[in-house]
Amino acid sequence: MTSMSNNLLKIEDLTVRFHGLVAVDHVSFQVEPGTVHGLIGPNGAGKTTCFNLISGLIPPTSGRAILAGAPLVGPSWKRTRAGLSRTFQNIRMFQEMTVRENVMTGMQARLHASVPEILSRLGRFRKEETAAKVRADELLEFVGLAASADRRAGDLSYGDQRRLEIARAVASGPKLLMLDEPAAGMNPTETRELVELLLRLKQDGLTLLLVEHDMHFVMSLCDRITVLNFGRKIAEGTPREVRENPDVIEAYLGAKVAERLKGGTA
């Protein structure tokens, strides 16, 4: 906690209240550059809400997020332009577009051809558009979807859509990539491939903030983990520290028992 300056993302006292419910309750943590940081906790702990606050989809009651020294303010599109990128727990693909068009849409913040340049096909337009297409195909190659570039995005399998969503999020050239349950709904093979993919992104120098339910997945990927329960931060540390933390064990066991009781199988 001494070297405060070495962080890419700094969450300060983030709080949001929905009517009576405090979904995120004075949460603070930091993400170091070049690391994979996990944000875990039982269902309803406030992880997705945290992502929505950081990416500007909902306004906080109090607190703030700082990316590379600059406070993140304003609507989501401005934050993307400031170097933030994310995926969604419930995939939000542009289904009617092709796979390649989806990835190119992720590059909005980096394309600058003006309307006159677009209409005349002069100036920056051609160079920029060609470069964007090449880059999109590289990214599709990277996530293993090169063969599907011209397919309708909505026709891809669930696992492929998850990977496409990652390619689209990487396309903006973010400083920080936030992934909300990227392995949800994947089979074991797809999950293993996803771990590999995320490790390659890390090797390329990208910083990841990862929400995930699957403990094995989280433990095998993350350098550090922050644990939420009922909107509060209850633990933080390396995967080993977190796994052995009695509060964490209790939170997860409590949630499991509660689930079983609800399902009537306890």
Add this chain to the structure above:
Amino acid sequence: MTTFLDNFFFSYQTLIFALGINGLLALSMYTVLAVGQLSLGQAAFMGIGAYVSALLTLHLDWPFAAVLLAAMIVPALFALLIGGPTLKLTGVYLALATIALGEIIRIFCNTSDLTGGALGLSGIPNKTTFTLIFGLLALALVNFVLIARSRVGRAMEAMREDEVAAGVMGINLPAMKLGALVVSAMLAGLAGALNAHANSFIGPNDYGFDQAVTILSFALLGGIGSPFGPVLGAVILTLLPELLTALHDFKLVVNGFIIVVAVLYMPRGLLSWRIGRVG
């Protein structure tokens, strides 16, 4: 015999002009729908363009090119005025604000001496030509295709499909929505001016709510997967009442019916072909 032919050509010409002008109106509607917004102000923008152009021609005798330009700029200013505050809010506010604009314009034109009150303006010289209408329609279509196949076209489709995700892509949502509304107002104003200078008469009831619904039905019938869909819709809905004269009196009912059917059973419209988005 010659009067018969004259009459025939006269009505024929009116119909052909209407096809092109309605095509422009359909594109105006498309511009807003293509970014996922709903405006019912197309008729009002058209009316503003029609009145502004007619007054400039009648009173100031401006050259037609300058008149057409003014007929695009003035509605664009109205679009900025109502789009600025309402587009920050979600969907329905723009629709409501544009309905209100339509009523204000109708009431103003009905009561103001400047616009000739309920009698409207007559004696507008015929300056619109076949070449002008269809040249402008073709130019608009080419520009729409060029825009579609670019970062702007991708942003438009992204916004229409999922505005939240589009925002997360870094798309400047307010600028895109306002830009679309302004372009749409310019196209409708242009169509209004061309129409005014083709018909020699304009009245305040030409630009009411039923006209707004008619323009909306062009786009919904044709489909908004590409700019060609709405133009196709306009062609069909302009020809249909001429072919089936019985339909003439029930135009509004037919258009309402088409909207319901399109929304429920043909969400992609008649022309479901989707334009590519890579330049």
